[in-house]
Amino acid sequence: MAKRDVVFPPGRQALYEKNRYSPAVRSNGFLFVSGQVGSREDGSPEPDLEAQVRLAFKNLNAVLGAAGCTFDDVVDVTVFIVDAEANFEKAWKIVPEFWGDAPHPTLTGIGVTWLYGFKFEIKVIAKLPGNGEG
Template identity: 55%
Template sequence: MARRDAIFPEGRQALYEINKYSAAIRSGDLLFVSGQVGSDAEGQPVQGFRAQVEQAFTNLGSVLAAAGAGFDDIVDVTTFHTDPERQFFPDVQEVRLKHFGDAPYPNWTAVGVNWLAGFDFEIKVIARLPAAG
């Protein structure tokens, strides 16, 4: 079995070491990004739902950039919400459209959950990495 090609955003490796997982794994031309939450540099939740969503997207952007990718390379999205009926519109919708721009949009699955370790929103994605060169 090939060794995992782990990707880490600059400055946040310690958080992944503490929790024993990778920010993302590259497999061929695909990038599987672990769930990103609205955490600050120390791993603590930022205050307010909208702020958590914006920070989760910022953290996601950092992981994508570390792999040489961006939001346009995302093909599949899964989000987790502690109160999906109240949380998806308008906060998540506005933030996601700011990052994904115009159609065609990536696939999207939103899942309601009852626990996110002190967070209210999490986003994980699969991206196709741009060709090198």
């Protein structure tokens, strides 16, 4: 297997190395982005749900930007929400601030019981601009 073409956003590489995963990998014209949460610089959760969702999108946009992408390049989204029945509407009202205009990407929403102290996580696949090489 060829070495993975990993994308790191500025300033957070130590957190990814500590937790032993890549924030994103380029492959075959696509960018596969690991789940992004509303973590502060030190990796701790932002306690307020709405602020946590905004920070998750900010962290996602940093990863996308490091690969030369924007949210407009996203084709598939998976969101994970702790206690989705109670938190979905609160989290989802923030999404239009980042989502852009139609046509929108595909979406899968999953209610979960635990996200390592977080309440919201977003994972995406984006089409790389140009020939797909970073």
